[in-house]
Amino acid sequence: MLPSSQPLPSVPDQPVDYQAAFEALPGSFLLLAPNAPAYTVLAISTDLLELTARTRQQVIGQSVFTVYPENPDAPTATGPSALRASLQNAAHTQQSDQMPVVRYDLRNAAGVFEPRYWSSLTKPLLDAAGQVQYLLHTTQDITEQVRKQDQQRELSKIEKTYGLFLQAPVAVCILTGPEYTIELANDEMHRFWGTTPAVTGQPLFAALPHAREHGFAELLDQVRKTGESYFGTEYPVQFAGPEQPVQYYNFIYQAYFENPTDATAAGVFCVAHNVTAQVIARQQVEESERQVRALVDSAPFPISVHVGQDLRIQSANQAMLTAWGKGRAVLGRAFAEVLPEFEDQDVFFQMEQVFATGQPFGVRNQQIEVVIDGAPQTFYYHYNFTPLYNPDGSVYGIVNTGADVTDLMLARQRIEKYAAELEESEERFRIMADAAPNHVWAVHPDSSIRYVNRAFLEFVGVSLEEYLRVGWASYLYPEELEHAQHILTEAISRQTIYRLEHRMRRHDGQYRWLLAQGAPSYYPNGELYGYVGSAIDITELKQMNEQLVQTNNDLDNFVYTASHDLKAPIHNIEGLLHALLQTLPPETRHSGQVQRLTDMMQESVDRFTKTIANLTDVVKLQKENSEEAVLVELASVLQDVCLDLEPLRAAAAGQLQSRVPGGLVVRFSAKNLRSVLYNLLSNSLKYRAPDRPPLVRISYELAPPYHVLTVTDNGLGIANTHQEQLFGMFRRFHNHVEGSGIGLYMVKKMVDNAGGKIMVSSQVGVGSSFQVYFRH
Incomplete structure (x- = not known):
């Protein structure tokens, strides 16, 4: 850590050249693409270039197996196959893979292969999504060490042969004579058989009687009598007992002769290698491949694979077959034969270019004509052509993936058409608005000014551009600005009717009273376009x-x-x-x-x-009209009123049924709300029918911009001719019950004063229903 008094070193501004840094790393490194089977070289360290006598131009972009081919004169060298297995394991498991020491011969400057031995590690590098993006291969030339070890082994080979035989990692045994007496068996063979060295000297099938059931006696006789070796591959055995898991072995039965001139073999030399792990791994890979194929087949987007110069259809999932309007019979046929209509639409040319150059191709929103059931149909697709490579880097096929965006494109075309129509409609609106004598205005959903008409501009005395630039804040009465902005924003957020009386400065500097009113306007898809309204000068009216x-x-x-x-x-x-x-x-x-x-x-x-x-x-x-409106919980006030009316309800043997949800609030004077509810419910109980007990139902619904409370009864009802007079002062139509005739007048007055409304529907002998509309 630097002392506090010492300034921190500065960091260069230029970006880090990671490519150069990688190439300069001390040691032998390869950065490979996980594109099996090619594994293209993306970067190589300078040390490895010098070690392998290559130039960077010879290596970059080539398959690692093309740059470093297998030595055809050394069939026992396992380097290329071990390297391929390591790369496959690292890519599949996403874990580092340590290779055993392998022989991987390299050409020298004269082009002659030289034996080389290597110790290597392959590490996968993952992207943000957890997928393998690169393979980092680190290797070390240990040829000299191996040569020294070989010399040492040659010196001690004879004395160690027996020990190595017994400790061999593969199962080895020698069986002699027609009884196949166990002459020698190493520890691995005993594990294979499930025996101990005590069986040495016993006939094989005496020591392992159940081995006859697997047909091994016939195989041994065949090898011993014919002298021809037998190779078994991934043979399943359960010598250790049926309760043990199946083990898989590769094995060789080879006849051996006491003397080269003998006609009959003296016995059989047996070597078995446990390949259970490889078999299980391959089975898992095969199962994974089956799952991938099933996933591709069931994918909702089209996928197909084309191989060869004629782009023969090797595979295509159902989505692709549906897109082509074809069945599975097209598999194996040339692409041009199946879809000749693509020839004039550049599709064949695009695919041929990808096949020839190895460069992927993609296009978006491409219009495609496909002949389905004999009739041409138009579609729009995003599609891509991706080349498939041989190990030598040559292209052998193409993967075609696509996405049907027909609906999206048609919707976009409709939107563009609608936008043009909307622009034309808006222009007509502006022409009509400019001819209107009142102030006409429109705002965006964020309350910013969209448009004002000529009468408005003449009122404020500026151009439309100037008014849009400064906004209405420069013209409103300063003390009313915050309130006016709040009322407009609140109306837009609730999408309710906007109404406001405010003062605004005229072009002569005089503040005039305006009544502004507006309503939400919507696009056809229901999205809010903004608010459109008008304003009139009400100074004299005020x-x-x-x-x-x-x-x-x-x-x-x-x-x-x-x-x-x-x-x-x-x-x-x-x-x-x-x-x-x-x-x-x-x-x-x-x-x-x-x-x-x-x-x-x-x-x-x-x-x-x-x-x-x-x-x-x-x-x-x-x-009391000016009493402040507050947020009042409707159900709570209703409950209090019902308690007050309990004696009247009990005397009438009636029922009050409420379906008003708890927690619902309305903006109203608390005192007036109680008076409204009390008048409506008490009237429903007082003006009951004589032949049935009163039943009063109170319900609620939201009908923007109102909360609607409905009180319905089964009482006497009111004739149609009297309903319009019902809310008048001193109006009474049933005189057998004591009353003053001003209750409903006062109810209507209170509701109207709060910006709401009250309505009634009634039928004589059936009952009445009152709807009270409270503003949001």
């Missing part, structure tokens, strides 16, 4: 409204004062009536005419008293 409000307040004050001032005289009249009754003689007070007159007077006083009280309530309602 001033008139203020005067009307003042007049209305004066009237309210007059009604309130009058009702208050009339209470005392009415109470006095009622007191005088009671006093008069007390002063009359009993016979006069109880006479029919006097009784009738006094009752009528009392009823008039009572009605007058109720009328004054109702007027007071109406005035109070007018004064």
Whole structure:
């Protein structure tokens, strides 16, 4: 670590040349592509180039087996096959593979093969998706070490022959005579048989009686009598017992003679090699290949393989056969024979170029005409042609993969057509909007200005470009800007009707009151286009409204004062009536005419008293219109109202059924919401039918921009001729129940003042249904 006082070294800005760094690594390294069977050389270290007497131009881009071919004069050299096995294992297992020491001969500068021995390691390099991207092969020339070891082994070969025989990694034995007496068997052969050295000297089938069942006696007789060797490959055996797993062996039975002139062999020399691991690995590979083939066959996108100059169809999955409109009978046939219509569409030329050059080819959104059932049909495809290589690097075939994008292209064409129509429609809209006397505007879904008409521009006194640049924030009344922006953004987010009264600066600097209203506009696919609306100058109306409000307040004050001032005289009249009754003689007070007159007077006083009280309530309602709306949980208020109405419900033997979900909130005055619910539910119980108990159902639905509460009863019902008058002041249509006739008037007033609405549908003798629309 550097001391804190010492500056850190600077890092160069130029990118690292990893290719040069790899080539300069000390040691012998190869970077190979995992493209079996070629394994193309991508990079090579300079040390290995010098060691193998090659130039980088001779190596890069070639198959490693082309650069370093097998020595045809050394068939026992296992280098190429061991290298191929190591590369395959590393690519398949994604684990490093350590090769045994192998002989891999190399040509010298004169072109003559020289024996070489190597110790090598293959390591897979994975990409971000966990797939093998490269194979890094590290090797070390140990020829001199091997030669020294060979010399040492030659010196000790004789004394070690017997020990090596016994310790050989393969099973070896010598069987003599027609009884096949076990003359010699190493440890591996005993493991193969499941025996111990104690069987030495015994006839084979006495020591292993179950071996006859596998036909080994006949094989040994054949070899011993004919002198011809027998080779067994991947022979399954269970000498150790049926409970043990099957083992697979490659074995050789070779006759041996005591003297070269003998006509009959003295015995049989046996060598067996356990290849169980290789067999199981191959079976797993074969199973994996079957799974891959099944995966390709079931892939939803077209895949085919073409081989040879005539691009014969070697394989094609069902998706490709469907794309061609052909059956499996096309397999094995030349591509041009199966799809001649492709000749004039550059497809053959593209494939021939890939086959000739080895360069992959791909194209997107390509229009293709395919003849299916005798009729040409148009499709659009993404497709690719990928070359397949022989070990020598030559191309022997092509893989064709594709994706049908016909629906996507047709949809794009429809969108482009619609966009053109939309642009034309928008131009017509602007022409009409510019001719409108009102201010017409449109905004994007992010609330930014899309367009304003000529009347709007004349109002603010700037060009459209200038207005789009500065936006409406420069013209709104400063104290109202934040509120106006919030209302517009909230409406867009909820996609509800936008309505706002605000002040805006005119071209002469005067702030004028505007009433702006807008609604969401949508594309045909349902996506929000933006908001389109208009604005009108309501300054004069605003001033008139203020005067009307003042007049209305004066009237309210007059009604309130009058009702208050009339209470005392009415109470006095009622007191005088009671006093008069007390002063009359009993016979006069109880006479029919006097009784009738006094009752009528009392009823008039009572009605007058109720009328004054109702007027007071109406005035109070007018004064409470400005009460702040808050978020109120509908179900909670409904539950409280139902509790208050429990005595009335019980007396009527009725039912109140609610389907209002818990947690649902509406923006309304809490006090007014309770009054609305109480009036509607109590009316449903009071105006019940005489022949059935009342049943009141309360339900909810969302109908943007409203929450809709519905109260339905099975009561008396209201005639169609009376329904329009139902919400008027002092309107009553059933007089057998006590009431004032202003309850529904007050309900409608409260709902209207909150920006909602109330509707009724009713049938005499069936019942009524009230729908209350609360704003979001």
